[in-house]
Amino acid sequence: MQQKSVKKIVILGGGTAGWISASLLVKILGKVLDITLVESEDIGTIGVGEATIPPIQSLNAALGLQEEEFLRETMGTIKLGIQFEHWGDVGESYMHAFGTVGKDFPFCHFNHFWRRADQLGMSFNYWDFSLNYQASLQNKFSKLDRIEGVNLGGLTYAYHFDAGLYARFLRKYSESVGVKRIEGKVATVQQDPLTGDIQALLLQSGQRIEGDLFLDCSGLHSLLIDKTLNTGFEDWSHWLPADSAVAVPSAKTEPVVPYTRSIAHANGWQWRIPLQHRTGNGFVYSSKYCTDEEAKQLLLSNLDSQALAEPRLIKFRTGRRLQQWQRNVVSIGLASGFLEPLESTSIHLIQSAVLRLLKFFPHLGINDSDRAEYNRQSKIEFEQIRDFIILHYKLTRRQDSKFWRDCKQMAVPASLERKLQQFAQSGLVFREQDELFSEIAWQQVMLGQGLLPADHHPLVDALTEAQLQDMLQNLKVIFEKTTERLGSHQEFLARVAGTR
Numbered sequence: 001m002q003q004k005s006v007k008k009i010v011i012l013g014g015g016t017a018g019w020i021s022a023s024l025l026v027k028i029l030g031k032v033l034d035i036t037l038v039e040s041e042d043i044g045t046i047g048v049g050e051a052t053i054p055p056i057q058s059l060n061a062a063l064g065l066q067e068e069e070f071l072r073e074t075m076g077t078i079k080l081g082i083q084f085e086h087w088g089d090v091g092e093s094y095m096h097a098f099g100t101v102g103k104d105f106p107f108c109h110f111n112h113f114w115r116r117a118d119q120l121g122m123s124f125n126y127w128d129f130s131l132n133y134q135a136s137l138q139n140k141f142s143k144l145d146r147i148e149g150v151n152l153g154g155l156t157y158a159y160h161f162d163a164g165l166y167a168r169f170l171r172k173y174s175e176s177v178g179v180k181r182i183e184g185k186v187a188t189v190q191q192d193p194l195t196g197d198i199q200a201l202l203l204q205s206g207q208r209i210e211g212d213l214f215l216d217c218s219g220l221h222s223l224l225i226d227k228t229l230n231t232g233f234e235d236w237s238h239w240l241p242a243d244s245a246v247a248v249p250s251a252k253t254e255p256v257v258p259y260t261r262s263i264a265h266a267n268g269w270q271w272r273i274p275l276q277h278r279t280g281n282g283f284v285y286s287s288k289y290c291t292d293e294e295a296k297q298l299l300l301s302n303l304d305s306q307a308l309a310e311p312r313l314i315k316f317r318t319g320r321r322l323q324q325w326q327r328n329v330v331s332i333g334l335a336s337g338f339l340e341p342l343e344s345t346s347i348h349l350i351q352s353a354v355l356r357l358l359k360f361f362p363h364l365g366i367n368d369s370d371r372a373e374y375n376r377q378s379k380i381e382f383e384q385i386r387d388f389i390i391l392h393y394k395l396t397r398r399q400d401s402k403f404w405r406d407c408k409q410m411a412v413p414a415s416l417e418r419k420l421q422q423f424a425q426s427g428l429v430f431r432e433q434d435e436l437f438s439e440i441a442w443q444q445v446m447l448g449q450g451l452l453p454a455d456h457h458p459l460v461d462a463l464t465e466a467q468l469q470d471m472l473q474n475l476k477v478i479f480e481k482t483t484e485r486l487g488s489h490q491e492f493l494a495r496v497a498g499t500r
């Protein structure tokens with residue numbers, strides 16, 4: 001047990017992780033903490049990370065950001081889900097739409113009703129019952145919490161935004177409320193010779209920055225948690241073999257769709273993220289199956305508008321730091337681990353790590369049991385998201401390349417194998433404790449990639465076939481009529497963000 005009170009926080013890194021950390025810490029504990037952020041413009045940031053998931057709304061709310069200003073400043077657009085194209089098999093497509101699907105009953109999710117109808121030959125598509133999906137198809141969006149008159153959820157959404165502009169926006173906010181920013185490159189990290197704790201960062205300029213607690217937000221450099229403290233790394237590349245990406249912005253296309261596209265190719269997958277002023281594109285692949293040059297050519301020949309820059313190559317390793325909080329260093333963002341951006345989870349992991357740190361904030365000194373619990377919770381969170389991402393690869397039925405055949409055949413973690421077997425047999429899947437992805441998210445990916453349960457819940461059999469048909473038809477009409485009444489995404493952006 002160490003007993004040094006924690007007042008002075010030093011954040012190394014001014015990417016999305018650094019500035020989210022700075023802004024949340026100053027917002028919540030700014031009155032009792034002295035916060036300094038060090039970043040180097042020469043080194044720069046990773047410059048990708050433009051798609052988010054709905055919990056970003058609670059981050060923005062916690063920071064007191066106004067949605068209109070946020071969308072204007074970050075060139076943001078609305079995201080209602082992710083469309084997965086050619087994942088189950090070539091030519092197929094489905095969406096992981098945010099929000100609910102159909103109507104859940106106590107003890108029984110809607111997928112059981114849909115599955116029974118499907119077995120009886122009724123021609124309903126599961127996504128007929130997703131308002132988010134229907135709105136996406138028609139490029140529509142209005143703010144709608146609930147569907148009036150019926151007990152059904154409205155639209156659940158996140159954002160796409162320009163990561164650089166977002167970091168700049170948070171920097172402006174953080175500096176205005178007291179965060180000190182220092183420009184410079186860290187040359188040496190000084191450690192206490194007795195405890196091994198970090199004492200100070202020495203910049204190339206000679207400036208020395210002391211701190212009680214250091215946040216390693218140095219991205220893939222992992223300067224503190226890895227290069228200084230040598231915290232071990234748990235490698236997950238046997239499950240998620242992608243180790244590379246090429247990224248390039250391209251010109252804006254019309255209409256600006258309210259969803260991310262994830263397009264599977266023979267050796268990896270491509271993202272397309274629509275912003276107000278341009279489209280973000282990238283191709284994620286494993287260097288075992290595809291060269292960097294092939295990846296670059298594939299990306300360039302699959303853009304739907306003109307490239308605005310040279311493609312940039314990014315290398316990474318999937319996995320996590322064994323201790324995300326080690327000594328007096330908490331790693332946040334890419335420094336803490338990497339999961340490919342298939343479900344847009346990295347920015348969420350940053351937000352979640354800072355909120356966790358706030359819960360455990362060691363104001364009287366770092367305490368071993370709090371640090372161990374922080375690490376335990378972080379591990380579970382990473383593993384749960386890892387399983388959800390592996391699911392997409394494992395459930396492919398593609399046979400057209402060695403890459404997909406290997407994905408299909410790989411042995412998956414026991415925690416995922418259990419979920420797959422249970423869903424295949426009974427249509428059940430359970431969200432575990434604080435797991436990020438809901439049952440409905442899991443159901444969409446499993447059904448969308450062709451894992452159809454053998455059984456359904458007995459509650460469904462309380463309905464006759466005619467009643468089941470009626471119930472589904474009525475629900476479908478409610479979603480159709482509600483979608484008709486929504487405004488267009490383009491109009492929404494024009495109104496709130498001034499886009500033309």
Ligand code: FAD
Pocket residue numbers: 012013014015016017018038039040041043044045046047048049050051052163184185186187217218219220221223245247282314316332333334335341344345346347348
């Ligand atoms: P960085 O942005 O790399 O920032 C590191 C900072 O540390 C920089 O300011 C740098 O200057 C500083 N630094 C490093 N070393 C030193 C030093 N010696 N001295 C001083 N300063 C130093 N996430 C999502 O949520 N959604 C997505 O759609 C998404 N897409 C992605 C696509 C790809 C291909 C990749 C690789 C990642 C993606 N991510 C996505 C993840 C996302 O980009 C990151 O989680 C996010 O940008 C946070 O990065 P970071 O702040 O940890 O690191």
